[in-house]
Amino acid sequence: MKVAIIGGGAAGMSAASRVKALKPEWEVSVFEATSFVSHAPCGIPYAIEFDFGSEELMYYKPEVFVKERGIDLHLNAKVVEVDYGKLRVEENGKEKTYEWDKLLIATGASPKVPKIEGVDLENVFTVDLPPDADRIRRAAKEAENVVIIGAGYIGVEMAEAFSAINKKVTVIEFLDRPLANFDREISNIVKEEMEKKVELKLEESVEAIEGKDKVEKVVTNKGEYKADLVILATGVKPNVELAKQLGVELGETGAIKTNSKMETNVENVYAAGDCAETINLVTKKPAWIPLAPAGNKMGYVAGVNMAGGNIEFPGVVGTQITKFYDLQIGKTGLTEEEAKKEGFNVKSAFIQANTKVHYYPGAKKTFIKAVKDADTNRILGAQIAGYEMVTMRVNVFATAIQAGFTTRDLFFADLAYAPPFTPIWDPVIVAARVLKF
């Protein structure tokens, strides 16, 4: 049996490893366009901040997959065409054709590039693949003024990275707040924190990037900003071109539609990772939230099923986390805005709390915005900003939402308490109490 996998990122390599573990005698070939495998763009901001090489961004080296796991790994191998049962690949300057019985599309996502003048100038970058990390690091050494276009996750993380290495950073965002996928109460905390460290320009739209050869400035509808280095961080889109060639159906989110076994509408063709759609467990509707943990698990599920097993990927609750310097910011489930759009009868609570009992040194502030369905008391989502333990509280909410907890269930959650770690009434419990039950 010949299994072909397009894309050697988290999902592709998870799937390949699973298939070989379950069916060692099968031929499993992975075609990866770069020289990197099991990589993820989430590390790139930290490669800039802590100045390490892109090879560090790989979780496993290619040899591990080839020698230990017996995978037929093709690096620098760009799949240019897919037919049923066949693949055409540009590999080290040559074109080759490979046959497949089962195919996994794990082509990932790519940055959206805004349709403005100057995006091709030298020192204008997107944050996507490991080689970008090296190019950006190199350019950063010469740069003084950095302009980041977009204040989503990547924009916020790159803003910290460049500010931490002493660049003058300007962040330009079209919307009225950073991390606008959070409700305003939380985004505003992020805004205040960012304004301490970088120039944050909100409600400005970039009209052009200008320069002779290298970038020199960014022009917006409100002004212009000197720039030696520009980061385009205006979102990502799923890579679905090859899927479309094969007649694979896309979902309403624009990503590849699959069932819970990661099967597409085309027999023997699977999709997993950032190119694939999944289900939001709160709304039960299709969702596209391209993040590494779900990508890995989708790959795992696809691999098991391709190898003849039977396992389902249940979906996600949309858990996400990031930080800007000491401020940690996370969410799970729906925001109030999202929940209202979905037609829920929403009640929300916004609380401020300390992270430890009053007498234990080092307590920090934390803020929780929690949202419930007022008809059923089910917890729909939570957003948390704070200076420690945000991951803990986001994960408690994520687990509670996955379990379908009501506010009462959450109020009675038996969470750990000791003075060095938490207050007696954990802020999560307080949020449940304020939401009422």
Next chain:
Amino acid sequence: MKVAIIGGGAAGMSAASRVKALKPEWEVSVFEATSFVSHAPCGIPYAIEFDFGSEELMYYKPEVFVKERGIDLHLNAKVVEVDYGKLRVEENGKEKTYEWDKLLIATGASPKVPKIEGVDLENVFTVDLPPDADRIRRAAKEAENVVIIGAGYIGVEMAEAFSAINKKVTVIEFLDRPLANFDREISNIVKEEMEKKVELKLEESVEAIEGKDKVEKVVTNKGEYKADLVILATGVKPNVELAKQLGVELGETGAIKTNSKMETNVENVYAAGDCAETINLVTKKPAWIPLAPAGNKMGYVAGVNMAGGNIEFPGVVGTQITKFYDLQIGKTGLTEEEAKKEGFNVKSAFIQANTKVHYYPGAKKTFIKAVKDADTNRILGAQIAGYEMVTMRVNVFATAIQAGFTTRDLFFADLAYAPPFTPIWDPVIVAARVLKF
């Protein structure tokens, strides 16, 4: 309506506050034997370590309850006898009688004092009420050699406290490991860590405490240890004497038996907090786990129900956490040993993991022992030791166990990931995968 509450700790004051909030016109009297309210012994080790006064251990000052909440608060008021409808109280040297229509017994727990010679010597202490903190602090200033008898939570926390203020600390434990309510894999990590900082004497039983007026040494079956200060930390027992006077039934754990509304077998008599039994949600059997968060919530539930409401305390999963210097140690649900005793067909996993992705600075080690029911794949418990994020992972397990998660549910939990916080495959997810589903 006259409500009397015996005990002004966490449970008593939570209940009193609830009743007054719901029935402001009712007379709510709290009788507290000390001059402290809303206190908890969990802070005492930190009062020693960070050298602060016992008044800091109160969450709210007495005035808050009297002035803001309208509670009739009697401090230094020891209830000496309870009859149906009546209380006899020793108050400021006088004896008084009060009437009640509804009664809450919130008498807490007290340290067990070993039946050996010398426990009454000067500078031999138990860790119980806020005044103990001041007495211990005062004695510690003069002490060089501290002997702690017992290596449970209090023993471990007091060992850190005295070692941190540069005392020579010897911990004597009858069993073969510290924190013996954990499985051996985890206790052994604690043992190693403790041995770096204190003299840990295991499998030794204390035979006498000796000295002229003040304590001078502790004698065991294996040797003797110089001691200027001794801490007795050999467990606690529920305070049930007053309950027994009234004919209130005790449960199989020895604590007061209640239903989920915190009602005892005697009409209009409730019990809550460290003197009351509850249900272990994993075994569905009576459990006595005297800890502050559950105590507070039991008080809340008792208060609502005394005021005519209807709310149930569902029980606990037994979540606990502590630390010894940088090592954080927590558990929830059943250990392997406990699960076997309960007759489960147990499968366990013990994993070691790093707390962050490899390229992000500052990753630390963490160890998870997780236990499932091999017949149903339900998660039964987890124990975690590590150098960060233990609270997070214990709380994820606690929430998952409360929800009745199987290993598969937990494997697909949508936990937060970003390089500064966690690895892509969170150790919790890895544990679920190793346990199989």
